[in-house]
Amino acid sequence: MQKQELYIIKIGGNVIDHPEKLGAFLKDFSEIQKPKILVHGGGKLATKLAEKLEIPQEFFEGRRITNEETRDVAVMVYAGLINKNIVAALQKNGLDSIGFSGADANLIPAHKRPVKTIDFGWVGDVETEKINANFLEKVISEDICPVFCAITHDGKGNLLNTNADTIASSLAVALSAHFEVNLAYCFEKNGVLENVENENSVIAKITPETYIQLKEKNIVNDGMIPKIDNAFAAIEKGVKSVFILKETFLKKLINENNRTSGTEITQ
Amino acid sequence: MQKQELYIIKIGGNVIDHPEKLGAFLKDFSEIQKPKILVHGGGKLATKLAEKLEIPQEFFEGRRITNEETRDVAVMVYAGLINKNIVAALQKNGLDSIGFSGADANLIPAHKRPVKTIDFGWVGDVETEKINANFLEKVISEDICPVFCAITHDGKGNLLNTNADTIASSLAVALSAHFEVNLAYCFEKNGVLENVENENSVIAKITPETYIQLKEKNIVNDGMIPKIDNAFAAIEKGVKSVFILKETFLKKLINENNRTSGTEITQ
Numbered sequence: 001m002q003k004q005e006l007y008i009i010k011i012g013g014n015v016i017d018h019p020e021k022l023g024a025f026l027k028d029f030s031e032i033q034k035p036k037i038l039v040h041g042g043g044k045l046a047t048k049l050a051e052k053l054e055i056p057q058e059f060f061e062g063r064r065i066t067n068e069e070t071r072d073v074a075v076m077v078y079a080g081l082i083n084k085n086i087v088a089a090l091q092k093n094g095l096d097s098i099g100f101s102g103a104d105a106n107l108i109p110a111h112k113r114p115v116k117t118i119d120f121g122w123v124g125d126v127e128t129e130k131i132n133a134n135f136l137e138k139v140i141s142e143d144i145c146p147v148f149c150a151i152t153h154d155g156k157g158n159l160l161n162t163n164a165d166t167i168a169s170s171l172a173v174a175l176s177a178h179f180e181v182n183l184a185y186c187f188e189k190n191g192v193l194e195n196v197e198n199e200n201s202v203i204a205k206i207t208p209e210t211y212i213q214l215k216e217k218n219i220v221n222d223g224m225i226p227k228i229d230n231a232f233a234a235i236e237k238g239v240k241s242v243f244i245l246k247e248t249f250l251k252k253l254i255n256e257n258n259r260t261s262g263t264e265i266t267q
Numbered sequence: 268m269q270k271q272e273l274y275i276i277k278i279g280g281n282v283i284d285h286p287e288k289l290g291a292f293l294k295d296f297s298e299i300q301k302p303k304i305l306v307h308g309g310g311k312l313a314t315k316l317a318e319k320l321e322i323p324q325e326f327f328e329g330r331r332i333t334n335e336e337t338r339d340v341a342v343m344v345y346a347g348l349i350n351k352n353i354v355a356a357l358q359k360n361g362l363d364s365i366g367f368s369g370a371d372a373n374l375i376p377a378h379k380r381p382v383k384t385i386d387f388g389w390v391g392d393v394e395t396e397k398i399n400a401n402f403l404e405k406v407i408s409e410d411i412c413p414v415f416c417a418i419t420h421d422g423k424g425n426l427l428n429t430n431a432d433t434i435a436s437s438l439a440v441a442l443s444a445h446f447e448v449n450l451a452y453c454f455e456k457n458g459v460l461e462n463v464e465n466e467n468s469v470i471a472k473i474t475p476e477t478y479i480q481l482k483e484k485n486i487v488n489d490g491m492i493p494k495i496d497n498a499f500a501a502i503e504k505g506v507k508s509v510f511i512l513k514e515t516f517l518k519k520l521i522n523e524n525n526r527t528s529g530t531e532i533t534q
Contacts, residue, residue, distance in 0.1 A: 076347040085426065091373055
């Protein structure tokens, strides 16, 4: 039997931080005519709140260390303010939805990142094989759209701050057994660009073969390499395609199969 | 066909504010052997956070006016920090649960309190007849415990701060068509007391008849009267019993039908 299509869509902080952009995106998102899951990042709200509360921010080689107070702020902002406002907006648009953290229904088990040279604090690494795909399938079959914030838990009573891109790709992999999953990362550019300065130089499709060439010719810039590597890792684990595109093109891509913008990463 | 029993349990701010009391309560709660829903109040965390953020607090005749910033703090603390930490703790205890606001799955529609002499701001009055009891029944049938914070929505994209006691009684009434519902309000005293000074003077049972006598004799103190009136209102709309008791007696009451403490309000 052919599996049903499912879109897992990650929306980043740049949209979250702009109420008008976010409103327009959520309207488009509500009009997507396929089963879908939304994963949202955090934007700058949590950092601003931590600053106002004078919570000391620690970094190691540019990476944030999530102390307890910073984690609590993340939970308040991501799982509370942003997640529930997105759900309320989707309901207004007529799209039934539920906001989830990874703790709810034990959807996304994780563990605190192991301490090697440095303790990054309350940061979670997802245990993809333990994702509760059965329950998510039931929710989707009720025509309810799951909306995930990037908070997971360790099963020992601790909430964990987690990378939203990782949440999206882990959900995509875990749900591939149940659905034909497409993963879409919405970001501020039109897609993966041949020339970062030129928004019209979108590479329409990247396959393992063309990716080797693109890297050899130094066409793909360094910042994109981990994203594309992660995309191929998801595809190897059963995800059908990964799209990288501007959020304003998402609805057209999915409803009309309009490929005039965005990059598709596929086998 | 006999309806399945369901307990809706409201836990108040006094327990929320004490991590040790809350941990002990959640352990007991996890061991209740009946289908159940938890509704939690907010405690003092939201007020403390609003103070730290120097959000001006307005009152009218002692009642808070919920301006936009205060509402956002309530959403962060109730729907985010408290709700998700409770869910994580219940998962640790082996009780599968999902944290909900009223916006999720459109579970608790509400409307902004109408402005009469005063605008109380982003405060919601529950529309009990629109509660999504069907979806809650499905969640409960999956052996998942719903955990509600006292945030609802108006269907127009606005989140609303709502009274947690009202959430509990509205859920109880709405679910009475599907379950035999018992509603339990946990608070800091042993029950409704004949003598407020004496914790051993618990009135074991109040019926409409005995309530008239208690009021005539001025035995029930003024603070309890609205609670008891609300209890009878819920019973008139189909709820089986309303219990008012200390949270430490809850597990014995439900698992062992131990009535040595607490007050039962019933027909």
